[in-house]
Amino acid sequence: MRVQVRGRGARRWFTFGAIAFGALFLVVGVILAGVSVSFLADAERAQGTVVALEWRNDHNGGSFKKRKDDKPAAYPVVEFTSADGTRRTFRNSTGANPPAYEEGERVEVLYRADSPDDARINGFASLWLLPLIFGGIGLVIAGIGTGVAMATRGRS
Template sequence: MRVPWRGWGARQWVTFGVISFGSLFLVIGLVLAGVSVSFLTDAEKARGTVVALEWRNDSVGTSSRKVRSQDKPAAYPVVEFTPTDGTPRTFRSSTGANPPSYEEGDRVEVLYRADSPDDAEINGFASLWLLPLVFGGLGLLFAGIGTAVAVVGRRRS
C-alpha cells in the first residue's frame, strides 16, 4: 500500500531530490568552469621552476578516526616565478598528487593575473579543469539518472 504525502509518493520525492542534487552539482561545475575560463582569459604567462614539493595529508577528520593505509600524503609543487614586474614570487599549487606530477627543478608554465601576481597556478589540466569536470560530471550523472527515473515512472502511471 502506497501512502502519498501531500499528493506525492516517496518515489517522486526521491526522484526530485536526485534531480535537485544533480542540478546543484552541475551548476557548481559550470561556475567553476567559468572561473577557469575567466582566469585563462586574463592570465599572463611566465616560466617557473618547481623549487620544492610540500607533502600534505589532506584527509578530513584524521584526528577523529583511524588513518587508513590508503591515506597517503600528496605532493604539492612549490613554484617560483618572476612576473613582468620583476619581483620573484613563490606559490604552492592547489593540486597535489601521489605519485608527484612534478619533481624539484622541473620547469613549468605559470599563469597569473597581472593585477595580482600572487594569484598564480601551473598551466596544467588538473589544476584548471579537474574540479569543474568532477562537479559537472557528477551533476550530469545524477540529474540524468533522476530524469530517466522520472520519465519512466511518468510513462508507467
C-alpha cells in the first residue's frame, strides 16, 4: 500500500509535526533523566528489605480496555531504617511480572534526608526506565521526521 501526500505544504506539516512531537518527547526524557540525576546526587543510602509484593492491575481507573493477556504486576513494598533511626515503609513505583524482587530480599534504598518518604530502590528501572522510554521514543520520531525532511528536500 502506498500513501501519497499531496502538496509540499502537507509534507512540510508532517515533517514539522514529527520533529516537534519527537523533540517534545526527547525534552521530557532529558528532564526525567535530570530529576534522576538530581535525586542520586542528594540521596542518602540505606539497606532495606522487601517485606511484601503488592500485586496490582494498573489500568488508569479503567480508561483502557482490559485485554485477556493483561497480567498484574508485583510492586515491592520495602522497609528500611532512615538515618534518624525511624523505620519507614514504601511501595516502589515500578512493578514487574515476573517480579523483579522476592519477599525477604535485601535491597539498597535511596531516599532524600529532608523527605525520607520519597524513597526508591536503587535499581535501573526505578531510576532510568521512564527517561529512556521518553528519550528513545523522541529520538525515533524526530529521526523519522528529519529523515523525511531530508529525503523530500533532495527531491524538491
